[in-house]
Amino acid sequence: MIIRILYEDNHLLVVEKPVNLPVQADDSGDEDLLTLLKADLKERHQKPGNVYLGLVHRLDRPVGGVLVFAKTSKAASRLSDVLRKREMERTYLAVVRGSLGDGGLLEHHLWKDTKKNKVHAVKPSHPEGKKAILHYETIERKDGMSLLAIRLHTGRSHQIRVQMAASGAPLYGDQKYGQHVNRPGQQIALWAHTLSFPHPTTKEILKFESTPPFEHPWSIWKQVGAEALTM
Structure with a gap:
């Protein structure tokens, strides 16, 4: 599998994650992005022994788009700190029903049922509920669907998918949180569009962009991604 590299230096590796590829190994036993990238780094740079590649943040398996990895433990620690301080800005594109x-x-409290790997919107009084906040803008409406630009303020598991469903607009193709309006086999329409953060050593603000493939339902909108940059 060919992985598109958006940026690489001695500290970082920024890539475009393909859809339906897990970020790291899971119970499915399928190939995963982290293992593929480590193997690629080992081959391209002719590195002996094990290759270090730190996982900073994740995307759900069916979701594609921009993702950053740390090539050193120091970079991983600093990027984790950036994430914790909410200095990493992430914008997504989504098509919702x-x-x-x-x-x-949008603000909800979310609780994850780890046994079923499913997240639920719960009352603020729920003892295990965690606050989830995102900002959205509707770019255009067409054919009973809406194209949204979404900026995360928190990074909860399945956050966008659950908050959209809880707001009455489940994501196109989402079988887990929108099975009542989506058909099996439809690809979830959620894409990690932009990623911005300070470089772990130079502190320069880096910004990367990735646009979804021009396939249905993205192809309904001819200029996918352009408007989201004004958000």
């Missing part, structure tokens, strides 16, 4: 408002802030 139905319509929300023109834009605004």
Whole structure:
């Protein structure tokens, strides 16, 4: 599998994650992005022994788009700190069923059922609920769907998928949180569009962009991604 590399230096590796590829090894036993990238680094740089590649953040298996890895433990630690301080900005593109408002802030409390690997929107009083916040803008509405630009303020598991479903606009193709309106086999329409953060050593602000493939439902909109950059 060919993985598109967006940026690489001695500290970082930024790639475009393909859809339906797990970020790291799981119970499925399928090949995963982390293992593939380590093997590629070992071959390209002719590195002896084990290759270090630190996982900083994740994308759900069916989701594609921009993702950063750390090539040193120091970079991993600094990027984790950046993430914790919310200095890493992430923008997503999503196609949802139905319509929300023109834009605004969505706030929910989410609880993850680890046994079923499913997240639920719960009342604020739930003892294990964690606050989840995102900002969305509706770029365009068409054919009973809406194209959204979404910026995360928190990074909860399945956050966008659950918050959209809880708001009455489940993601196109989402079988887990929108099975009542989606058919099996439809690809989830969620894409990690932009990623911005300070470089772990130079502190320079780096920004990367990835756009979804021009396939349905993305192909309904001819200029996918352009408007999201103004968010």
